[in-house]
Amino acid sequence: MKRIADLRSDIDAVDAVRATLDDAAEIIAVLGDEEGAEAEADAMIARATRALDDLEMAANFDRPYDSHGAIVTIRAGAGGTDAADWTQMLGRMYLRWAEGHKFETHVVEEAPGDEAGLRSITFIVRGKNAYGMLESERGVHRLVRISPFDNQGRRQTSFAEVDVVPEMEEGDAGDLEIKPDDLKVETFKASGAGGQYVNKTESAIRIYHLPTGITVASQQERSQMQNRDVAMNILRAKLIQRAREEQEQKLAEIRGERMANEWGSQIRNYVLHPYQMVKDVRTNVETGSAQAVLEGDIDGFIWPYLQNRNKFAPAGGGDAA
Structure with missing residues (x-):
């Protein structure tokens, strides 16, 4: 339907x-x-x-999961407290972008930074072609600015990694089997909004998938069972995405293709000092309206990426490197 x-x-x-x-x-x-x-x-x-x-x-959204919702995870990288603050800024940017597109959003998990910001945040964006659009954001994002946490007002460079996987729907898992013995499950007290029982009971869930090292968590639901269901759905999506990427990598090796290393690392620079500029290193698209970008105006980066993705897709179909 x-x-x-x-x-x-x-x-x-x-x-x-x-x-x-x-x-x-x-x-x-x-x-x-x-x-x-x-x-x-x-x-x-x-x-x-x-x-x-x-x-x-x-018409670019013709891949199997492009029309699905997107599960977005942002993790702080190098840069200490600034990186945690940058992670929170990126989360706000994407949530504002989703709001502008009238997409539904649901924050699943937030891990506060030691002093400010967030060590990580995971949220789901639901709407037509949400994954198809946000897939372009996967990679490392670099921020350059005068640090608000530096008493000497020095310029600071910080990094955050954005991971995007499609939200799986009924029947998408195929023959994927998650064995209970492969899981390590921990409970903890939720640290964010979640009703009157938050911080009183260990309703939050963290699941480690031992064979792959993938870790997922959910803390925003009211009950431990609900959080477990959300975390398992995210784990299932990440495992399916991992299997797809491994298959594509094998096909690329057979064809003799080489993956561009920079695509898996730094994809975009956000400079707020000494001038303002946001530049995507993959498409060379840039803008001086850095504040507008941080408020969610990122379609100008998404569309060129999608056009290049199809233009450079390997013969016979599949994703671009």
Whole structure:
């Protein structure tokens, strides 16, 4: 039913563009040289052009999980307290971006920093093609600014890693089996909002998958059972994504392709001092509106990445390196 609804939405969007262009043609044919007719037709054509651009971009979301929700995890890297603060800033940026797209968001887990910010944050973004868009954000993000935590006002460079995996839906797991013996489960007291029992009972769950070293946690639900279900769903998604990446890496080795190391590390620089600039090192797209980007205006980086991803995809399909 979800697939049917998505296809119907696509068809309705195409029909709307066609109707707009038909109306513009009718205005020109009927009203001719009357005052305002040409301007009205031009406005309709411009509106149809913007809609066609959106449809062209939506056509990029043709991979198996592009239409799914996205599970986003951000972890502080090098930079101490500044990195923890940077992690919190990135989390806010993506949540604001999701809000602007009218996507549903759900914060799963937050680990506070020692002095400020967050050591890590995990949240889910649900909406059409949420994973297809946010997949572009996977990698290391670098911030350069005057540190608010440095008494001498020195410039500080800090890093945070963004990991994005698709939220799995019923039937997506296939033959994936998670053995109970492979799991180490810990309970702890939640540290954030979560109702009257937060910090009183050990309702939060942390799960270690011993064979892979993957760790997931959930602390925002009210009960331990609910947190366990959320954590297991995230673990399942990460294991499926890991299996896909391993398969793609093997295919790349067979084809003799080489992965570009910088794509798996630093993907974007955010400079707030001595000037303001945000630059994506993969596409070379840059902007001086750093504050707007930090408020969630990141579509200008997502779209070029998607266009390059399809342009440089290996022959025979699959993801770009």
